[in-house]
Amino acid sequence: MNLPTGFDQRFDSLRLVRELGSYSAAAQELKLSPSAIAQQIHALERELDALLFIRDGNRLLPTEVCEIAADYAAQAASLRRRMELEIDASRREVSSLVVGVSPSLEDSAVSEMLARYMQLHPKAQLRIISENSRTLIALLRGRMLDLAIVDSPFSGNEFNSLLLDTDYLTAAVPNGSPLADAGDISLAQLKKEKLILRPAGSGTRTLFEASLKKRGMSLEQFNVMMEADSVSTIKRLVESSYGISVLSARACMGAVEEGRFRVLPISDLNMVRRIHICYRKDFGHPGFLGELRKLYAGTMRADR
16 A cells, blocks of 8 residues: 655655755655755744754754654654555455564563464464563554563553563573582672673563662672673573573573573572563454463463
8 A cells, every 4th residue: 555645755854864964865865856855844844843954064964853853753654654554454354463572572482372373363464573671662652563562560551461471580501500500599699600681671681670679789780791682692692601691481491491501590589570461552452462362371381
């Protein structure tokens, strides 16, 4: 489906002038005249009652207002793509949904749950976006997601949520580590190790830091040698003895069964992780949520 020309052409012009620094370069990209691009930018400036660009020699530099407008323009472009997908899907009587998933859940039963849904509904269209929990909630708020499957708590009452599972965090330890055969690991021992952690904003990292704070400690007291967004990457690094990580028990289950590394409880911390499906109050597919929950439960039973 193609929307009428000009639906968001001014936003395209704004984005390209900001990126390329001139009306001419943006015009060449959009196959318009430089004067047409300039007219669109000036029209936006009149509507916003603000200057969007200042000239520095031959280059146009974005103002602070331009940066704000460009951010909303990107959201508008994403919403437009969502609208086109949903309209096309409605014409073909096919469900089209965008689902956000925390990276720490990619190697868990969540991925299998979504795969099983697609097997049962071959005409369905699911787009999966992987970002940390904080980013997914922001995308959900901006209507760029239909729902988010996250592993960290969220504040406020703007969303509904469905508890999918309860997990806990554990220390992932290389097989060759002197700690590998221990029954558990203490915080004092953990301080002496090189740590490979998820980045700030991830549910795993947020829970770990919150648990340390309750003990009057901070991450600055630990030797964090590396951060990685990908849980698969972290598991490979632990397997190769580059360090120890703090990950969810479920995310490590397959690797532990394969003998790639060990997992140990952290004796001084009780880090329960709750996995939620978050969705807006106006989400129009309650049957989809119920089916996901049943599929997840079936996946967990099959894995036991």
